[in-house]
Amino acid sequence: MKALKLNKTTRRNYLTYALVILAYAILQIMGSTGSLSSSLKGMLVPICAYVVMAVSLNLTVGVLGELSLGHAGFMSVGAFTGVTVAVALQDAIPAAPVRMVIALIVGAAFAALAGFLIGIPVLRLNGDYLAIVTLAFGEIIKSIFNNLYVGVDAGGLHMSLLSDKTNLADGGRLIIGGPMGIGGIQKISTFTAGFLLVMVTLVIVFHLVNSRAGRAIMAIRDNRIAAESVGVNITKYKMMAFVTSAALAGSSGVLFAMNYSTIVANKFDFNTSILVLVFVVLGGLGNMLGSIIAAAALTILPEALRQFSDYRMLVYAIVLILVMLATNNPTFKAFFSRFKPGNRSGKEAA
């Protein structure tokens, strides 16, 4: 019985990899033959970024079982630190892919650090309280970046808060301009980079979930007291999931920011957090393939509905409600019970 279940999970993971690779291959072929519309082409990188966001949030919400409403905050940390590094290294490292990788790693590292610092107080809480505190932290991160000034000149990086006191030398450049955000970003995100990031994210998340640590994390989700009683270190495993999730969100932020010439802190607000949560809930908690599909579909949907002009968002909302009903999950709670062990397989396909 146990062997069969494990087998199923593995099969499911390989199916997810295969589908992502297939989607990438098809889109690349379509792109090279020119049958891809500019509209879709422009959305490929944001879709990858949102997919990574959804999968990483699914780790917190679906696998760890804690509702986080500040996930966009980590995306923001990654976006701002990653872009700062990419701009600072613009002359030192001319090769865009190398710079992109460095930016992704730095963005992920800073987001992980932020996740760790936030995790210390937050993970002492449970349920609704945790959700509210993460929401507050998301807003704090937004406020910080709205008041942060970072410039670079020959003397290195300069930083100041509230007003621009960086006093850059000649030839220096203000990278983060408080509410102005970052402007004039070189667009070095590519669909291939996005695809690779999605694959890396999936490998990390699947391996974590299927490891000893992953089972401990799910044990905490299913019954905290029982897990504690058999000696599972609650804080350690909670932190592990939360920090991994934050780091992945950070790298997604880098990918997203490098796709636009300008980025502002207000982009990563509460609404973005909720949007990603919608992807996760719609795709199914703990269901990574579902998250990927939901993120891609819900990013394309508002654009595909442009012909309805004024009624676009109304139709979008109706479609959202219908899909929620169609996947046969009337309440948020039902999701949780659905993914309790023993009730795992079968229904997930919905």
Add this chain to the structure above:
Amino acid sequence: MMKKKFFALMMAMVMVLSLAACGGDSGTTDTPDSTDAPENTGTEATGAAFKLGGTGPLTGGAAIYGNAAKNGAQIAVDEINAMGGIQFELKYEDDTHDAEKAVNAYNALKDWGMQISLGSVTSKPCEATSAETYADRVFALTPSASSTGTIEGKDNMFQMCFMDPNQGTASAQYIADKGLGAKIAVIWKNDDPYSKGIHDTFIAKAAELGLQVVSDTTFADGNDTDFSVQLSDAQSNGADLVFLPMYYQPASLILAQANSKGYTPKWFGVDGMDGILTMDGFDTALAEGVMLLTPFNADSTDERTAAFVAKYQEQFGEIPNQFAADAYDCVYAYKQALEAAGATPDMSAEELCDLMIAQFTSMTFDGLTGESMTWDASGAVSKSPKGMVIENGAYVGLD
């Protein structure tokens, strides 16, 4: 049971969709150029008319600007098409004042076959789309995206409005020249590039001119409904003029709250204040005596302006603001440039881009928002702002 319910829901959705489709058709009778059927017009009609596209916030918090620009451009397009000669086909896409959506909207326009662009209506989205138009070599002339980042480093991006920093210096200069206030308070939004851009240059210029700024307070997204702290600070410091470099929604609340406190300084705004009179549920009596700098005066006795205002009122039922006038001017500037360059609608966007750059840097244009406007190679326009004051619910020229 479940199946039945689901079926019923599907039917409901189909009905809503068909309703939406009908609504779309009847709702856009005021835009006769079939902006509603993108797929069909995308494939044909090449060679007959120039395809002119723009993005703007048609829904959401900044929708007044987007819709005004769209309507203003539509009037100009209708007029020009009726004249014969150069023909335009106009299409506006919604960007909800968001950079990401703006790029999506721009790409949708590209699929439609846009040849020349009206950029985006608001600043941050326009910075994002201008990077795209620059990379794709599509010429763009924005009616109202006023930040410096919009045109910086892009040879094919031009502005019809003046830039944010210029508004700050012009406002300070104007206040000093006219001796409007001895003690000045500034309330601004510190997470908004538009507000910050104007605030910073205003403060710098005020210091240079010896204006006394006694109160400098901020607000941000999320705490923009209660201004009692900022107003008390201004009042207790004895400010007799309050400068409001912001969009009209927070400004309307500030005016209402100051009124209920019994604080009556002089109010001075910038072009973002334009639109306050047409805002739903706003008591225009509160805006009485508010001064603002804007390049457009709907009460002008100028013949073309009067005709435009009359037509706008007839079609859309409100007095046009500066955004509508800017967009109207953009379309006419395109007409003049295209005629002078001898461009034909079968040219590609790239060919048109080179022609337009040459034209815009050399031509002089007379529009509703200024006489003999010129553009330098950076894409910035040179024209002078006019001081306006709100009297009896309408803008009246100060000079």
